[in-house]
Amino acid sequence: MDHASAQQHPISLYLKVWALLFVLSTFSYLVDYFHFQGLLRWLLILVFMAMKATLIVAIFMHLRWERLALIYAILLPPLCVLVLVALMAIEGDYTFLTRATFFANGP
Structure with a gap:
């Protein structure tokens, strides 16, 4: 097995992460849609933002490996x-x- 094929990850992993990012983005938009106010609003927005950033860094930037x-x-x-x-x-x-x-x- 050569080096290039050892670094390949299945496309299904990227599609699942993309779908999860879409769901998390939907949840962050729903925070505004349901008019959450105050500390709860900012806490939810920051939590969803951190979850999305973690997924992007871990999977798309290959930090997990x-x-x-x-x-x-x-x-x-x-x-x-x-x-x-x-x-x-x-x-x-x-x-x-x-x-x-x-x-x-x-x-």
Whole structure:
């Protein structure tokens, strides 16, 4: 078996993933159709977006068949950045609330 035939994946896999992406996109449009509001709306949209992005990266970009070290090298830095952004958002919120409390009392 040569190298080119070893890297071939069945077309049915790609068709199933495409159909699943279509279903997930339909669900994300239904969130707006049913007029979900507030935190639930954004949570559902972000969950569907993350699921679609994971499928695209894993299957269409062939990350599923890569070595674990390469997967970690690609996925861990953005994950670390997201954790740091979340920590800084929490810190910024704390700082804003502390200043608002201090300056609300007046001189």
